[in-house]
Amino acid sequence: MPRKIRRSREEIRQVVQDFHASGLSADDFAKKIRIQRFRLAEWIRREGKVKRPAKLVQVDVKRPARVDSHTEIVVEGGLVLRVPRDFDPESLLRLLDVLEKRC
Numbered sequence: 001m002p003r004k005i006r007r008s009r010e011e012i013r014q015v016v017q018d019f020h021a022s023g024l025s026a027d028d029f030a031k032k033i034r035i036q037r038f039r040l041a042e043w044i045r046r047e048g049k050v051k052r053p054a055k056l057v058q059v060d061v062k063r064p065a066r067v068d069s070h071t072e073i074v075v076e077g078g079l080v081l082r083v084p085r086d087f088d089p090e091s092l093l094r095l096l097d098v099l100e101k102r103c
Contacts, residue, residue, distance in 0.1 A: 015040070016047040075099055 007015070019029045019040065026044075030037045073081040079099070083092060 012043050013047060016043050019044065 015033065015035075018033075019026070022029055022032075024032065026040055027037055030040045070082045070084050073083060073096075075081060081095075081099070
């Protein structure tokens with residue numbers, strides 16, 4: 001009969017971390033490290049109750065483009081002018097005057 005090996009809390013924590021990182025099923029991992037499946041399940045359950053510091057991950061926040069973020073004005077000759085919604089109305093009138101003179 002195999003001798004029981006007592007593992008420290010740190011060893012158990014490491015086994016659980018190794019299991020999660022392995023990608024193996026609990027049965028396969030237990031066989032690999034030569035422990036019974038129920039023991040691994042118990043360690044996983046117990047370790048789940050331990051408060052661990054949250055992992056920080058980098059997040060890239062991108063503002064989604066709004067579908068209605070601009071107005072399109074089609075001028076004679078097929079020129080398309082895209083004007084932001086918050087574009088100054090006076091500036092828009094001056095721009096249209098310039099385009100009208102050019103066309």
